[in-house]
Amino acid sequence: xxxxxxxxxxxxxxxxxxxxxxxxxARLLKSPALRDTAVLVNEFGEVGLDHHLIEHAEESxxxxxxxxxxxxxxxxxxxxxxSLFSQRERGEIPAFRRVAIETSGLADPTxxxxxxxxxxxxxxxxxxxxxxxxxxxxxxxxxxxxxxxxVKQAAIADRLVLTKTAMADDAGAAVRAAVRKINAAAPVLDxxxxxxxPDALLTGDLYSADxxxxxxxxxxxxxxxxxxxxxxxxxxxxxxxxxxLWFDGPMDWTAFGLWMSMLLNHHGERVLRVKGMLNVAGxxxxxxxxxxxHIVHPPTHMTGWPDGDHRxxxxxxxxxMDRAEIEGSLAAFNRMAAHPPAILGPAxxxxxxxxxxxxxxxxxxxxxxxxxx
Amino acid sequence: MCSLCGVLGGRGHWTESSSSPEAFAxxxxxxxxxxxxxxxxxxxxxxLGHYGLKLTDFGGGAYVLSTRxxxxxxxxxxxxxxxxxxxxxxxxxxxxxxxxxxxxxxx
Numbered sequence: 309x310x311x312x313x314x315x316x317x318x319x320x321x322x323x324x325x326x327x328x329x330x331x332x333x334a335r336l337l338k339s340p341a342l343r344d345t346a347v348l349v350n351e352f353g354e355v356g357l358d359h360h361l362i363e364h365a366e367e368s369x370x371x372x373x374x375x376x377x378x379x380x381x382x383x384x385x386x387x388x389x390x391s392l393f394s395q396r397e398r399g400e401i402p403a404f405r406r407v408a409i410e411t412s413g414l415a416d417p418t419x420x421x422x423x424x425x426x427x428x429x430x431x432x433x434x435x436x437x438x439x440x441x442x443x444x445x446x447x448x449x450x451x452x453x454x455x456x457x458x459v460k461q462a463a464i465a466d467r468l469v470l471t472k473t474a475m476a477d478d479a480g481a482a483v484r485a486a487v488r489k490i491n492a493a494a495p496v497l498d499x500x501x502x503x504x505x506p507d508a509l510l511t512g513d514l515y516s517a518d519x520x521x522x523x524x525x526x527x528x529x530x531x532x533x534x535x536x537x538x539x540x541x542x543x544x545x546x547x548x549x550x551x552x553l554w555f556d557g558p559m560d561w562t563a564f565g566l567w568m569s570m571l572l573n574h575h576g577e578r579v580l581r582v583k584g585m586l587n588v589a590g591x592x593x594x595x596x597x598x599x600x601x602h603i604v605h606p607p608t609h610m611t612g613w614p615d616g617d618h619r620x621x622x623x624x625x626x627x628x629m630d631r632a633e634i635e636g637s638l639a640a641f642n643r644m645a646a647h648p649p650a651i652l653g654p655a656x657x658x659x660x661x662x663x664x665x666x667x668x669x670x671x672x673x674x675x676x677x678x679x680x681x
Numbered sequence: 682m683c684s685l686c687g688v689l690g691g692r693g694h695w696t697e698s699s700s701s702p703e704a705f706a707x708x709x710x711x712x713x714x715x716x717x718x719x720x721x722x723x724x725x726x727x728x729l730g731h732y733g734l735k736l737t738d739f740g741g742g743a744y745v746l747s748t749r750x751x752x753x754x755x756x757x758x759x760x761x762x763x764x765x766x767x768x769x770x771x772x773x774x775x776x777x778x779x780x781x782x783x784x785x786x787x788x
Binding site: 311312561562563565566567568569570571572573574575588590591592593595596597602604605606607608609633634636637640641643644645 | 693695696697698700701703704705706707708709710712717720721724725727728759760762763764767773774775776777782785786787
C-alpha cells in the first residue's frame with residue numbers, strides 16, 4: 309500500500325463561467341514551485357495557458373450502479389489521468405509532481421473528486437489536493453443566487469479566491485459575506501488585494517509535509533469561523549450553510565465510523581463537506597477527518613494538540629439539514645459505544661476545556677457526548 | 682490484485698484504523714484489526730437490528746449481511762453494509778430517524 313502523502317496531488321480549480329479560473333491558473337503556473345505541474349482543462353477559454361503539459365478532457369460521466377451523480381466516475385478524466393501517468397512512467401513527458409484540473413464553469417467538481425479518490429487504479433497513484441474555487445466579485449452574488457452549480461463549487465472548496473474586487477462597487481464585501489455564509493471553513497483570498505501565494509493555495513495541504521501545520525491552523529480558524537453559524541441557508545445559498553459541532557470527552561472511533569458512513573450513505577448528497585479534528589478515545593494525538601459528499605479521505609493526525617482545548621470539533625457544510633438532528637444522532641451512536649466520555653468539560657465554543665488536566669467527573673454517566681456551541 | 686477474482690484491492694476503508702496506521706500511531710493501547718472488526722460488528726448489529734438485519738464476519742476480510750428470512754449479501758466494508766441494508770430491506774437506513782435513535786441501546 310502506498311503512503312497517502314507520497315501520492316501525486318491533484319488540485320481542482322473550479323468556478324463559474326468567466327470567474328477567472330484560467331487567469332488564476334496562468335499566474336500560479338509561473339511560480340517555480342508549480343513548474344512540474346501537469347494541467348488538464350475541460351474547455352479552452354479565451355485566456356490561453358502557456359504551459360508545457362496541457363491535456364484536454366471531454367466531459368463524460370459514468371454513473372455507478374448505486375450511485376448518485378456525485379458518486380460518478382468521470383470517464384474522460386479517468387482516461388486522461390491514466391494516459392498522463394502512463395506517459396510519465398515511460399518517460400515520454402516530464403515527471404510531473406502535481407496535476408491541476410481546471411473544470412468547466414458549469415461543472416460539479418464532486419465527480420472529479422470521486423474519480424480521484426475511488427477509481428481503483430488512480431487511487432494508487434494520485435490523491436486529491438486542495439479544491440480552489442474562484443468567485444467573481446462583480447457577478448458572483450448574482451451567480452450564487454441563480455445557479456446552484458456555483459453554490460456547490462463554493463461549498464466544497466478548500467480555498468476561495470475572489471477576483472475582480474477592484475471593479476466591484478463594494479470591493480467584494482457582499483460576495484465575501486455570501487461565500488462565508490456557504491463555506492465558513494475555507495480561507496478566502498482577494499486576488500486583487502493580496503499577494504498570490506502558491507503554497508497557500510495549492511501546495512500546502514493536510515497531506516503535504518511542509519503545509520500540514522499551516523493547513524491545520526487554517527482549519528482551526530475555520531472551526532472558530534463556523535462556530536456562530538447555524539447551517540441555515542440564506543438568499544444566495546440555495547439552502548447551503550455551515551456549522552461547527554464541538555463536543556467534550558473522547559469519541560469512540562468505531563461508533564463514529566459507523567455513524568458517519570451511515571450518514572454519508574443516506575444523506576451524502578446534502579452533506580457537501582465535513583472537516584473534523586477528533587479526540588479519539590485511547591489516541592493521544594488528534595485525528596483529522598476530511599470528506600467531500602460521500603467521499604472521505606483517509607484520516608490523518610497532527611502531532612500533539614495545538615493548545616489545552618482537547619474538544620472534538622467538526623465543521624459540516626450541508627444543504628437543507630438540521631444541526632440539532634445531526635448533533636442528536638451522533639450523541640445517540642456514541643452512547644452505545646465502548647468508550648463513554650471519561651471527562652466532561654465546560655460548554656461554550658469560545659472557552660477552552662483543558663481536558664487533560666481535569667479529574668474524571670465522579671458521577672459521570674454513559675449519557676454520551678455533551679455538545680457545546 | 683486478488684489472484685482468485687481479479688479485483689484490484691483498494692486502500693482499505695477510511696473507518697478501519699488499520700488502513701491509516703499513521704493517524705492512530707499515538708494509540709495508548711494496542712487495538713488489533715480483529716478486535717476492531719468485532720467491535721464494529723457488535724455496534725453495527727445494534728443499529729441493524731432496527732431493520733431486522735444481522736451482520737457477521739466472513740473470513741476476517743468481508744462481512745455477511747442477512748435478513749431474518751435468510752436473504753444475504755457479502756460486502757467488503759461498512760459503507761457497503763448500509764447500501765446492502767437498503768437493498769435487502771427496500772427502505773432507507775437513515776441515522777437521523779428518531780425511531781432508530783430511540784431504540785439504540787446505551788452500553
